Structures are given as structure tokens and as C-alpha cells.
Amino acid sequence: MRVVFVGGAGAMGSRAVRTAAEFDEFTELVIADFNIAAAESLAAELGPRVSAVKFDADRDDPRQLFSGAWGVLSSLGPYTRFGTKIMKAAIESGCQYVDINDDWEPTLQAFELDEAAKAADVTALIGMGASPGVSNVLAAKAAAQLDEVHELLTGWALVGIASDAGSVRPQAAMLHVVHQCTGTIRAVEDGEWVDVAPLQTLPIHYPGIGDVVVRTVGHPEAVTLPRTYSGLQRCVNVMSGPDWYFDYVTDLMDGVESGRITVDHAAVAMDRTPPRPTDAPRTRRLPPVFAWARGTRGGVETIAAAGITRWAPGKMAGATAVPAAVALRLLARGDISLRGVVTPEAAVPAEEFFAALDPHYTEPAGTESPLVELVTTQAVPS
Secondary structure, eight states, X not given: XXXXXXXXXXXXXXXXXHHHTXXXXXXXXXXXXXXXXXXXXXXXXXXXXXXXXXOOTTTXXXXXXXXXXXXXXXXXXXXXXXXXXXXXHHHHTTOEEEEOOOOHHHHHHHGGGHHHHHHTTOEEEOOOBTTTBHHHHHHHHHHTTOXXXXXXXXXXXXXXXXOSSOOSSOOHHHHHHHHHTSSOEEEEETTEEXXXXXXXXXXXXXXXXXXXXXXXXXXXXXXXXXXHSTTOSEEEEEEEOOHHHHHHHHHHHHHHHHTSSOHHHHHHHHXXXXXXXXXXXXXXXXXXXXXXXXXXXXXXXXXXXXXXSOBOSXXXXXXXXXXXXXXXXXXXXXXXXXXXXXXXXXXXXXXXXHHHHGGGOOBSTTOOSOSEEEEEEEOOOO
């Protein structure tokens, strides 16, 4: 199977290529990137199955690049700019497709290609990183514990999202965080779609951990999960972390909103975690990526939560790229078979996915707990 990795020399893409190169299913891996020097260096490192080609997404026709390929994994952002173009070309070329799109606006645009993907017998799996991606599959596990699901949240820990090394230039991932923490975000409240300001506080009870306060953030899960779980009264993506850190983030985002600082300045600052204040109180820690569901089971109001206990090396790049490469392997094996433009919660079998992900999630070292911790408790009336 020949697979093309669009943006394969970047931080996320290179990690996806490295992971996929471990899988025997893929006989040829093509790194397509504007930075041909980096692409060629990576290809030389990984061996004869891997090759490199220069690709300018603004000028080159991706259909020529995809000709004869079985699949495409795109880590080329921003997806507001390149998402539809690359996925449309993959579908027209008859290629199976996976991406790590984590913006909710182009996610909605992607569904417009659903009929075309079905007609081409293509699975176009969107948002298959950490969040969205792992978070969606965790949401499916949490929701499966309930007879009826009324609220469904996905979330991730804010502290620790920095890239491997800070930079004076804004990283794409940090620009994304700034975008999703400013303006308005799409969510479901009281059973209705709403566009609201991000960084709102939301108290929840996490089984086995206790009462915590999380903050809302724009993300695709809030616009895809209601497609699978109809009748939700609340659906939103959230971040967890200490109050002092959110004070720092809120000040940055207020600066962007007021024009006091630039988006680039905020993105660079977000990549540099400030020191913890000496008088800061202890914070209850939630899992690095988690899902939280509230509904009924056996007629009793119940909360179910699922979270990962380990993560892949490489900080954000590892957390995002490894799940995408693993999902691509499941697609090659036929474990993912739903055609059309699909999302992780609808198309990815949870047990097979987490079993395949398990060997790659090796941090913190020495941790032997199951990769996914699933907990439930009877809900206390709010």
C-alpha cells in the first residue's frame, strides 16, 4: 500500500511518518512537503520504503501527487486553508484519507464532501489526533455506559500542551489554541446550537477525582458528537488546569481581543508555560485527554468518564500524530470500514483502537496501568 503524507516533514507529519514506517501494511511511504530538504533527510533516515517529493499546496495539483496511492494522511494546516482542497483531491483520486483537523469551522465544511466520498468508496476520517480523535473515541466509551446521554464533554489538560521546544516564532498548534480561545465557539446548550464566548467556567464532578472546574474552548468534538448522539442537552469541548494558569491564558486572550497584543505574540507566550506561583493551591488533575458523559442508566442519573492514563513521547506532536497513524493502519486492515466523511466516534472501533495505540503510549516511564480508565458514579442532582 502506497501512502502519501501531506506535510510529512513538519512536526506532526514527521511523527506520523515515523510511526507508520513501523507498520508492515504500508509498502511505500511518500513524504510530500514544501520543505524538501527536511523531507529528504527524514526519508533517508527511515530507509528504502520512504521517499520524498516537494509539494506546494498553494500551487501544485494534489491529484497528481495522489495518483496510484492507496491512502493519504494530511497534517497540513491550517485546515481553514488547505483542509477541503486536500481531502477533495484524495476523494477524487480514490484514496482512503485521514487527517488531524482540529478546527470546527472546516470540520463542518468537510461534511459537504460526504456524498462524494461514499460514491468513490472512500473513508475520509477527519479529526483523528488527540483532541479531536482520541477524545472522540473516549466519548464513545463513556456514552456506551449510559442508556441515555444528556451531556457529553470532551477535554484535555491545558498545562503541558507546549511543543518540544519553545520558539520566538509562533507554532501552528499554539496559533490554533489562540484562535479557539477568542471570538466565539460553537456548542450545544439546552439542546440548541449556540455561538458563545470561550473560556467560560463549567463545574463538573469527575468520578474518582471529585469536583473540578473546567473551561470551554472551541473544537470539532462539539459539532460532530451531536451527529452521533442526538438529543444532547449540552455538548462542548473543555480544558482543565490550575486557576493561576487560566488567569495567564485569559489575560493573553483579552489582549488579543482588545488589540493590545498580536495573535502571534499570544501564541509564542502560550508555548512558554509560566512558573507556578509559590502560593498556588493544589489542583485536582484530570486525565491528559478525557470524555465525560451525564445521563441515565437503569433509570438512575449517572456520570461516566473515560480518560487515558499514559501518552506518547513527543508532547503535542506525539499525542496528535500517533493516533492518526494508528487509525490509518486500522483502515488498511479493514477494522475501519464506514465510508463517507466520518468522525472517530462514529467510525473507529474503540477496543481495537486503544489496543493498537497501547504500545505507543509509553510515558510516564514505568506506568503499567491500563491505557484507558473508565469510571462511573451515580450523579448528585445539580
